[in-house]
Amino acid sequence: MNELPIQLRAKHVMLCGLWFGQNKPNMNTYMKPFVDESIELYSDGLIWQRESGEVVTSKVVVTTMVADSVARPLIQNFKQFNGEFGCSFCMQKGTSVLKRRGRVRAYPYEKTDLRNPSQTDDLVEEAIAGNPTKGVKGPSILSCLPDFNIIDGCVPDYMHSVLLGVARSITTLWFNSENHQSPWYIGRSTEQIDDILTSIKPPCNVSRVPRSVKEKKFWKAHEWSMWLFYYSIPTLKEVLPEKYLKHWFKLVKGVSLLLGENISTLHLSESEGLLTEFVQEMETLYGINNVTFNVHLCLHLPNTVRNWGPLWAQSAFVFESYNGILLDMIKSSQGVSLQIMKTVWLQVAFPSFSQKNMVAASDDYLALLESFSVEKKMVREVSRSHGVTSLGRPKICMIRNDDFLALNSISNLENRVTVKYFSRVVVNAEIVHSQNYSRTFRRNSYTVILSDREESIFSVKTFIVCDLGQGETCYAVGKYYQKVKQDICSQFKNPCYFIPVRKSIGPLVAVQASQIKEKCLFIKTVNRNVDIVFKFINHSEMLR
Template identity: 30%
Template structure:
């Protein structure tokens, strides 16, 4: 790269060549406007343009990044590629044949991610390059009306060298662009679309006012928005959208205004305010940060070999959220929530960590300050490729739980898409910078209906599985010494003959880690790694930026129960019990696996349980995390009753009881104490019952679960279930094999913005259609809307003469005399469907058993029918709509019985009750319904189980 006249002339010739080629392509696209775009076959492809194909066909490795500051968008866009096929190793920081290349030794500098061996090797080259200008690259996706790229004057370009490195040999050039450092060339999608706009024969009409066709009940804009909603919900490819547009046109009379091409469909939504995106480049071979796209790597000396990860700035996404009506009011939930018990832990706000920043005028006591729960994990994009997506999500803690886990309320902060796993400090650096700025300076953001307010935020906690935790905390993996992030238990190697496995024997006394320990151990590891690059100190391999992003390196990082307890311990126990390889062990249940399968497959869970129970003998390979959870927490205590040795059965009930106590809606101090004692005893006895071989880190972490609840709230607050579901949806946004990161980022932007545009629709059929697609899981026929949370579903059955028994029951129970009675079989309450026992269409699931709570008593019943009672008679001229009405349920009462669990000391399973039906009937208002129950029949015994909590999303 040079600054003389010759260099500038070459760069100018290059830009002219790119502009000429882009115009040729635009002209060609105009001739083929109706063709589908197979490269971006995502429903949100409306925001993806063909610019990337033009970039790929014309790369110039010699172009000067500084010369693009005022150039056209075409000359400032590049293509990142990930060509390596290496897989992530078992150790968290494994790279590409170089385990520590890219692992920083100082929190604030991604350039310090090299170990000292590499630093000394490239010292001279680093120092010689200090004078060169560094350029990060932003890809700004601004409003569609902005057609010119934002350029930055040369005098504003600074050397990005202020990373506070403690190694004097390091030249602190930043490969990562931030708000105060290196050059950023913003290129908007709207600028890219200029070339596409030139291919259109004429500008489309204003769709908001023009009917779809003369006399049509909807406008063109409403039609396109409903098609977009349909495409996103059903995850249509670009080719499918193009065919759908043709199908809609076919159904409209001649002279219509239908959009017939995918190009114009995308063009219509080009102003949907997509996310601002920033690209941060790194070497595809060794994952070392690069100063520019296709730059020469300082480690492996390769050029034209760059990939990039994407940053989606928090500020822009938070601004979009605050623009929604009612969103700011939901952020005040922590101030006006109703607690079950004021002394109990019921959400993250009751955890000690949140309280430290909330009480006595703390940071989070301000209504305009927020906190985040972060998450990341790798997801394989294609089954035939090693490419993985590593998203970074931020969940807003101040929202009510049901709202904070919804995908449209989650902040997608970053995307790493590569065949190489991320280097944690390289990946985290932009987010550390952004979060520091957000916490110290804040963002001035407009609130719907209130004007601008100053918001500040902080990263309070982090959750992920064990491999990701080890990687981002820069610790040894779970199969090494000192792998626990909460204590300094070393564990030991267990000899298997040809290999070893690391185990964690129970120790009555453990040394708990402290926040400052990580900094001290990282400093020591840094010095030792100059000699031995594989060394660690008490499990710590080096400095991690994550430690500076959260308030406490120990207490802020949660122990996830989805991976640890369900995919970890529950899966282990099922394998030990039923695998034929362990059939000679005293704990084996392989000889009764058929009976267990028979009991499991006869269970009919209620409608809100997503998965039916599967057998073990032939279907265990298809079990997911939810099956393992349902088996461990709900069904195992019942289906293993009378089949398991008493000492093993009691030992297992300790685990189930401990998890229940820490997963309730409201966790008391006594619950925490009991759970701690039960889980401690469980781990202590585990070695004697199952052997030292199986004492994995997951079993050891049971000792720390009560600490997590004390710091962060009940176990469901930081469970990874919502995140894993979101990851599954994320990879479905990828339909083409190229630019997977861009596809995901832009599609996610569309998903986030869509509810806002639907909300702006006028009331009517189109808005109802879009709302049903976005928010309704299943369409049902509503007989009558009872309240905001209750609906009578199906049809009413009217009685001309009320049966004597029913009339007597209404009179004796509620004092209702005469009046009109109508029956119905289904009730929808708080989004949950309840069925009466006579409803014949529900065969696989049983949603007729419920828990009811009155002012004086509570109990279980099987619903015989629901009814509407009105004070009028059959000749009512009001149609009963204006008459005094009550909605009731009538059911058969079940009473509790004593069973085996009650004979075990300190084991509490109040959600699991042995019952028997009575001759009594119960009739109560539907407002007394507390929730659906699981009805399980084991041989001749009947059991009812209630949900351990009413909030958890699975």
């Protein structure tokens, strides 16, 4: 299992192989160098030295293989998902059905046996004898890896199967004009949906602001993630017919339970039930030809989490991001593979090269090396107090009347004093804005969750740094949101990260800025009496 903290994994992706060509490689040949080295690292181990001088031998065990549903069967030497017995996790045969001018393989819900390594070995023996059966075409070199499970170890990737698969395909069905006579068609409400969607202001650590559904074919996986888990329910609530919204809600809640940072057996059981119902109802609501392999894969997600932990721990997001880095290494159309390899080797060699040449290096040389290896600071720390760093140049002036009353709610101020006003602070490693910060009008980074017992929702109007008798301290001035009990989708309990709120009416109040726990996503609903605040499902993979 990858023992690196999640925030470091993306910075330590290893390029073990590169294929450049018009056709896919023979996977048993392509993977052989990796498998041979993995076996050596398993048996002999890797010898390294701690800072204390202690020499350690670490053994390497390959536990999981992450790939999309096209590459996975190639590596396992199984049939593709559009062939009979195309699921590499169970024995469902699938059904060939008509769709438009051709045929596709559908996977209507049915209870089937799961595959296991022992059974797969028997099927491999039959395939070697010339009788490929039950989707197994032959042996896979991954079977040579010590302690590797060729079935459970090849995990379904939710980025491809759920976000770029199920979420995208169902959303496309809703807006495709070919379905204008279908009960789920909502293409006539595109403008209404866009008005709500494009008015959403995510916090600044969400990489992209919402784009129109007319541009959905250009949405990235992260945008589909935001659509599925955050934007879709409040956007579709007054548009999509209720039975289809409830069906979609089961997907939203079922998958979100598998993305948490603390997943209990109850969460797994609830997710399993929701996703099973989602797949069962898919044929009735959308027709058998839309019960795709990606829909079927939803049934196998809970077991993957049961075996290997949350979905974000084995998703392809890190590797897809690295593909972007590889593309940046290509500067011309000639010798593409050589360009990539030269750049990769330079990156690998640079740290050891610089270390050898820093012994008697000049100041100019050291400055040059530092410019290559150290990230430049975009902001300068202005002041720091009680774990809060205030950013930017302060506005020093006499405290305003409403802010004076707000500070009086936590301390008895006899007279108005001179204070420092700030628009941005860093707290708990996150940049939080105030409403007065005008440079990001498409963002809302001022709605936050506090670290009190109730996890109160607070909207920051401004930040004030002053001394109220405990030394110079940063205070957040604003208003609380009042939590209300209201299920967004009738007959279903809200997921734990949905928080319906109503804005409190009253004077400004002040809290210590160090009480800010995290930013959250605020969305105004069509019903303006109750809005929704979303906590982020996890902090490990969500903010890419």
